[in-house]
Amino acid sequence: MSRKFLTPVLLGTLLSAPLAAKEGMFTPDQLQDISAPLRAAGLDMPPEALADLTGFPMGAVVSLGGCSASFVSPKGLVVTNHHCARGSVQYNSTAENNYLDNGFLAAELADELPAAPGSRVYVTTEVSDVTERMRADSDELEPQARYELIQQRRKDLTAECEQAPGYRCQVASFYGGAQYKLIKRLEVRDVRLVYAPADAIGRYGGDIDNWQWPRHTGDFAFYRAYVAPDGSAADYDEDNVPLEPEHYLKVSAAGLDDGDFVMAAGYPGSTSRYTLLAEVENTFNWSYPTFEVLLNDWIDTIEAAAPEGSDARVKYESRLAGLNNYEKNLRGQIEGARRVGLVERRQAREAALNDWITADASRAAYAEAIAELTELSEESAQAARTNFWYGNVSRPQLFSAARRLYRLAREQELPDSEREPGYQERDLTFIRQSLQALDRRYDPAVDQAEWLLFLNGYLAQPMDERVAEFDAALGLTADTTAADLPALLAPFYANSTLGDAATRLALMEATPEMLEASEDPFMQLAVAMYDYGMGLEQQSEIRSGRSLALRPAYMEAMTAWQREVGKLPYPDANSTLRVTFGNVLGGSPRDGMAYLPFTTLEGISDKDTGEAPFNSPAVLLEKVAASDYSSYALESLGSVPVNFLSDLDSTGGNSGSATLNARAELVGLLFDGTFESVNSDWDFDPRTTRTIHVDTRYMLWIMEQVDGAQALIDEMDIVR
């Protein structure tokens, strides 16, 4: 081991310089506007190169739908996070070949395994501004008509764009509907698993280390994109060939040092940085705390109904992990909001914006829009409260499946272009896969225990906050108590046939009349609640329609004001391609404590207990004990860096994003944020927001020293 330590004198001085954390998830077309700060931060290439989506390096950056990734070889090799590809590892695992435990490495192309159903690689090829076409003449309409017009135009544009075979298109809304872009992406449907280290590397630290620093997770895995021999997107076929991407990233074995420039390109999912005070207050004073309490009960319920070691637990592992992750996230958001004084900060921002508006009479319309939006937020909040428990009692999986099937039957009576998005022809594959996948995450006893929990909460509400239609359909009266519920629910599980996948799939072809005649209790409940659900949807659409006219005005005021105070506005994350830049940087998450920017191989053996999730392979521990760093040590650190921190601006969906150095070489993969950062979705706090990356030097060290993946290293373009 060769660890180094803190000296008292230096620890004193390190507290003396200001921090330069970089807020901003910029769209590629914004990059030319920020070329000065990009160059100042250290970018060593023309910023405008980053704006070209089909050029280098952005042409190498792809989406997996929910995760980000990038091409790293001329033969379609794609690198992403282990946690983004883990579903495919699990899908291919059997009791005999448990790739989660043992890792998976294809010796050659023919050994590569099909990724989990629905796996995709999306390559963004074109982004065009369609604001004019989307918004024209919409402001004059009534809210619901406005909403429907926008929806229809969205569908029309998408359909038009998807005329090109093998492409998937979407209309994305920016700045609260002030701007729309049509995004065209090549949809690679034949995705194969090439290499994933064992969970003991790729998921090292598991849920315990999730959102935590110091971190030692080898969160990387490799897919390969396949296309038909003619280069077009195609379903899985033995004759398919590796896609030859226009661009791919070089992989750095030299890596970074503390303070170096980094940027990441990926698909962040959603942020709420422009929410109004009223929205923040409702979220942090009511929604999050309420749901956090329920989440804990929910987790306890599943753990009790599906004891460790049971077959049911296997089916619910993934849901439990998701709920735990969500609970930890919510807790972090609530704590973070309190710590940074989120509500007070939003109050101050709104007051400053208001001052700017009132300073100029010509801006009066902005004030009106903000007042109306605030009123609308209160209404939305009220609706959310009223529907909170109804939403929860609608969670049983077969009830959800029944609702979806009946809605599909109703929508299928309309021409495709008039159907609700999510129920069009283009969506049927996803519906089918999801109805099929239900088996692997459904257990009737656990589902019933969950339903009981939610119904108990529902029953505890005053009668006037309950839903009469639901009470009638389920046979709940004012006198029903928790003790009555098990007898009421048992017949649903005893008599429903929707637990059978073939039955569910067959019902995709059913007419509404057939389903209305069904004797399946969950289907009967779905039919009974249809009108109520459509009513809720309509109310929500009317609110959206109102927002569509108001929020662009608010955002216009906000961005104009931000520009005036010297800040470059950027739109909230919306799962579209963004670039964030900054530096490798530790931090001081709490008074009296500091995060150092890198972790080391030795930290792995320090954490190792021999038991999951801290159960490194023996060969890894031996190489660490022998300081066998190969050529991947960072001299200033005296070891191989494992994970590193930066001040990049990221959120969920950024997972797997290529982390690039000043020359756009791959130096890491973005995979998480620190616990103190989760609140940054609402308010970017430069003191505490830190993004966590896995270092390519660790990735290469594992590939070379532990997993014997030299052939893949040779396939990539390794630079120093």
Place this chain on the structure above:
Amino acid sequence: MSRKFLTPVLLGTLLSAPLAAKEGMFTPDQLQDISAPLRAAGLDMPPEALADLTGFPMGAVVSLGGCSASFVSPKGLVVTNHHCARGSVQYNSTAENNYLDNGFLAAELADELPAAPGSRVYVTTEVSDVTERMRADSDELEPQARYELIQQRRKDLTAECEQAPGYRCQVASFYGGAQYKLIKRLEVRDVRLVYAPADAIGRYGGDIDNWQWPRHTGDFAFYRAYVAPDGSAADYDEDNVPLEPEHYLKVSAAGLDDGDFVMAAGYPGSTSRYTLLAEVENTFNWSYPTFEVLLNDWIDTIEAAAPEGSDARVKYESRLAGLNNYEKNLRGQIEGARRVGLVERRQAREAALNDWITADASRAAYAEAIAELTELSEESAQAARTNFWYGNVSRPQLFSAARRLYRLAREQELPDSEREPGYQERDLTFIRQSLQALDRRYDPAVDQAEWLLFLNGYLAQPMDERVAEFDAALGLTADTTAADLPALLAPFYANSTLGDAATRLALMEATPEMLEASEDPFMQLAVAMYDYGMGLEQQSEIRSGRSLALRPAYMEAMTAWQREVGKLPYPDANSTLRVTFGNVLGGSPRDGMAYLPFTTLEGISDKDTGEAPFNSPAVLLEKVAASDYSSYALESLGSVPVNFLSDLDSTGGNSGSATLNARAELVGLLFDGTFESVNSDWDFDPRTTRTIHVDTRYMLWIMEQVDGAQALIDEMDIVR
């Protein structure tokens, strides 16, 4: 707020210098031997001054029995930790005057309150070497005779020394019995509570922050020592006057900066640094893990039997806090031992010592002694395992009281000088107080639930590991199951009269015959188990007798070898006065993370949730928000330091120790160690061992700005 942040460049460089943590709990007479390192570390006074127990500054350092403290005014004012004086705060609290919640501050002398019964201030006045008198002619004896001779000499020396009225004496053993010292201490029996901040300051962070850094605890409180008007020690009396100490400490308002010299003088309780490999293995492979599991069950049992808010919970709060603290400590020790490779390190040390022994034929006796000690350790370990469950089933409080009363009755048949220590005339006051205090921490239902837990564990052992006498007395057979136990135990609680304090106290006068005729079920059990218990004690004494002949030889080899390799040996802690020195110093407790050396006022408001244990008084939060630092800010920190870290060598019992700067001015109070340090009792690891202190600047800031204790500040000698 004026927090500062880490810069990337400096974070890189701070990892480059070696650490200088200072191992060693030195006896005052050793300080002249280490004057060179003391001066090198920064001491700005003649090291020999520290060796004079009745001079400055050591004359100002006192023991509270279990905690350390020091005189800080010419009128007997004593400063110690809040957690050391909290029992007295609790003792004086009522529902109307809850001093735990509100804090306590005596406006003048007449308002000072008697400390909890048994509270003492011990002023060490003389330490003399009595090795020769203790050990003479003892090596030739058989083990039990040797043990008894040493015991008798210990009692005789103590009795002789305590001829001086008002003094309390003890014979302390150093280096495993190689050295004995007679320690004479003035015993101040009239101790009064002067000032304790509210729990929301003095216990800020509570059990959650216990053993943790970053820390923000105002862990200080003030007692005053009173004596009879003639200056002699006396029981509480209205006519008593404040003691005028020979020496008292000046209190620094200038404080420390990062890297500054610090030393602490106090009474560390116990360490195990010279334990053999066999002892370490037994402890970490069996005792600690086994007890840690039981501790968790025990805590759960009490929490279930004494629900939050119940009267019973009030009685068990202190036990719960103790068990939780112990559990966290054991967990930290187990984790720490794994992390530093304690067993491997001890193996290596023993191998190196062995090499040194075999290098010289004249050292052969050492090897023999070590081999025999190792054998003895295995035997002790075996005895500990066998008696583990019997020890636990002997925990019921009335059973303990009955055992103690019957033992007392038996011992009282002997002349005082021949009685077992703990049952002599000098011990009767303590026995009485402890029998009386039982009421405040005893609830029959909770006690019974605890007994059930332990008996279930006992029953689960194989028959040949159970105690036949105990089975017979309780009516347990091979067929008894857990389900039978409640009926067996109920009569004990229904029929015992030992729950009544007056009954217990009256029985202190009973003869053995009276107790043998008692119909009290716990007394009957105590009488029935007496011979078995005495047998265990005798076996233990024989082992101790063997150790008394062997361990001095081992320690002679150990210290000779240490001196040869350039290390100054010091004896394991044994509750006698010790000095430790070093520097203010942060650290890197884990890969990728750093502890900064100071916390600040702002860290308090960051942590504050408004709910205990993070519920600062409003006035404190307002002053922090206003950056109202008075004259106590540390410029390099930009705020008032709250707690600080050092590399001092400390353990339990050091709580309340005066932390002194290079001129022996009080700069803080030692009150805790970091979680990574708890393992240092076995093996001082300079990388991770850090001691936590409350800064006098924070203490003075609280006194001046929050609690209005200006009169006490004026009473002290404040220096800058």
